[in-house]
Amino acid sequence: MNNPFEILNKRLANIETLLLDIKHKPIEEKKPENLTVKETAKLLKVSEQSVHNYIKRGTLSAQKVGRILLIKRTDLDNALTEVKSLKYKRA
Incomplete structure (x- = not known):
């Protein structure tokens, strides 16, 4: 008979190994x-405005799908640097 312990x-x-895998x-x-x-x-x-x-203005590109405007996350990430720099530009 096997030892239950x-x-x-x-x-x-x-x-324990599963928990360590999850932790790391x-x-x-x-x-x-x-x-x-x-x-x-x-x-x-x-x-939203x-x-x-x-x-x-063309700072951010979007695609219109039906009545909804969708913005790709990659386009948003690329435009973020431009938006920050435009904030301090004089018109």
Whole structure:
């Protein structure tokens, strides 16, 4: 007959290795590929009208799908540096 403590030790060792794997695994935040104007405004902490103005001026590119404007996250990331520099530019 097997020793019950031996079985428990094996199970605890498996649990310990799983917990260590979870602890050391890098957490990847899944970001949506496309953002709406509302989500973009919330992310940038500006009004929705400001996002519409950025799109109208060409600072931020957007695709219209039906009645919704979608902004690609990569385009937003690229435009962020331009938006910050435009804030201090004189017209």
